[in-house]
Amino acid sequence: MSLKAVDIHPSEIVIAIRSVQSMAALVLAALLLYFFHSFRHAFLQHWAFSTLALAVYLGFSATTSGLYLAGPAYDLLRLLCLAVSLGAVYPHVVWLMIGTWEAVRQKVVSRRLEIALVGAAALIGVFSASLGALDAPAGDLRTLLRVESRYALTGLAFLVAGLLLWRAQRTSGLVGARIGSIGFCLFGLQMLHMLGINLAIRAGYPAPFYVSYSGLLDFLFQSVIGLGIVVWLLELQQQRTRRAHKELQHVRRHDPTTGLPNRAMLVEELEAMIGRTGVRRVAVVSLGVNRYAMLNQALGWQRTEQIIAEAAQRFHEAINQRCALGRVSDRDFVIARPTLDEPDSIESWAKSLLASALRSVDSNGQEVFVTFCAGISIYPDDALTPEKLLQHSKDALVQSARIGRALTLYQQIDPHDQGRVDTALQFESELRRGLSEKRFELFYQPLVHVADRRVAGFEALLRWRHPRRGVLRPEAFIDEAASIGVLDELESLALTSALKQLARWSRQGRTELMMAVNVSAQCFQRDDLVERVVQACKRHAVSPDRLELEITENTALRDLPHAAGQIDALHREGVGVALDDFGTGYSSLANLVKLPVDRIKLDREFLRGVLRDQRQRDLVAAMIALGHRLGLEVVAEGVESTAQFEFLVEHGCDLAQGYLLQKPASPHECAFGPIRLPD
The missing domain is CATH 3.30.70.270 (Reverse transcriptase/Diguanylate cyclase domain)
Incomplete structure (x- = not known):
């Protein structure tokens, strides 16, 4: 073996230093991966990979040196460890440069290009390990390929990376970025310094006394790099927190649509x-x-x-x-x-x-x-x-x-007019106070299978316990809620309360029940409707296929393509959609086929006349048949008499809802078994 190059004078000190360097690199790689998962910056992931590859190189390099000391009996194993070591060192450089480029340019390198570059670098490393592996006369060539080329590439890569980072961060005022840049440059200069020492030794000059301890300088500069990166990322975290606080303050004080002060x-x-x-x-x-x-x-x-x-x-x-x-x-x-x-x-x-x-x-x-x-x-x-x-x-x-x-x-x-104004403003004030004092609650009315009177589920109905006027239905306050900007809050309250109650019933073993919740036109138009509904289901551990949203006919038909798209998106998540008050809007029959709803709910007005008007009976029977021809379930609202219910049985209506079966009730008053009709 040639004794001219530093790398083929292994010693226990060198092995110990490289082992410590390897462990330090592993710690830094773990820190970088942690910060990557926090910040989601691609350059952090690539620097973590680079540091991990450095840890592999140093660890297997120390092992190779140890096997060299153990003697020729371990040459084959030493060659294998050397191949792994050099197969990691060049990817270490490639990942370093990829991460630096991403940090400076704020762009992400494509996965395909990354794999190609890292793969080529690994092959070059393995090739340099196998070339003239056991051929003693090829010592100078091995030194050139394994040691000097590595020092040259690593030194230039770290030096260039340090200069680029310094330039990119010179106006940021981040201390950590500057420390990291200096660490990169110092480590790069140290690698080039070691290249010079190796070339001098091969030229016949004696090795400097500190060569065996050069790894300590490597470790010092790597520590500076690690410290700089950690400080830099902590500063970025502080900046992000400060920016998020400013954005939150802006959101709290501005209207989201117009950006105007609230x-x-x-x-x-x-x-x-x-x-x-x-x-x-x-x-x-x-x-x-x-x-x-x-x-x-x-x-x-x-x-x-x-x-x-x-x-x-x-x-x-x-x-x-x-x-x-x-x-x-x-x-x-x-x-x-x-x-x-x-x-x-x-x-x-x-x-x-x-x-x-x-x-x-x-x-x-x-x-x-x-x-x-x-x-x-x-x-x-x-x-x-x-x-x-x-x-x-x-x-x-x-x-x-x-x-x-x-x-x-x-x-x-004038004073007389002011009294009327005060009344309107008082109602607005009471509405806001009702929200803050939790005076809004849900009542539940069952949806009953007509064939066997089993309860399929419940419709959640919002009510306001007004301190003076008693229990108010939505038509008494919904327009005012929309005009003063609290309708969204009311609907979120209704959805959340309904899902909470459904989850409670599920824990009691009533896992077959579904829940229907009314949705206004304003809510149904929102782009984030589907996401909000799905997230609410997840929060309360309710499967989305047990939830049904009810929209009115006019809501759907005002913007038919958008409505159809919303319904399709809800269906993909498992949420059902029912068309409420069917027949009271316009263009019902012409547009029903374009709406992929699951159910239609016949308005109560249609059922009121079926006992006295043959034309009304024929109309309701035709609507039930039409729904079935389109593959939809049909729900009849407003069932108030046994005769009406028997009419629905006769014509094969699927579900019924009304005072005959059960009035809207609080959760503990709800009936779940087969509903008994009065004699």
């Missing part, structure tokens, strides 16, 4: 505006969309939100930088304007705002005009605090909407 932030801006010196008056203008609930139903939630966003942009263009604009509910904007004008001039300015927001949209071939009405309060004439000013401008807005006027000043409301 009520809380608008109050702060209004307070600051009032506190400025030189402000004589501040006009607070509340602007509300006329017929908001009807627009929502006619156009769909997404289209309505788009129109709201466009209106916000027009309002923004119509005001100057001294004004504050915010969205305080689904249908309402507020503009605060510091001014020296008298009320008459303020009123004229507000009318121009309303004119700027006027536009028409197409709804199923019909031109629909989107208009606003407004209410104005003025500081200090009407109130001195932001909350009072906002309240009074809302009072004036409610008055405008009530009497069909475009604009009302708070000063123009």
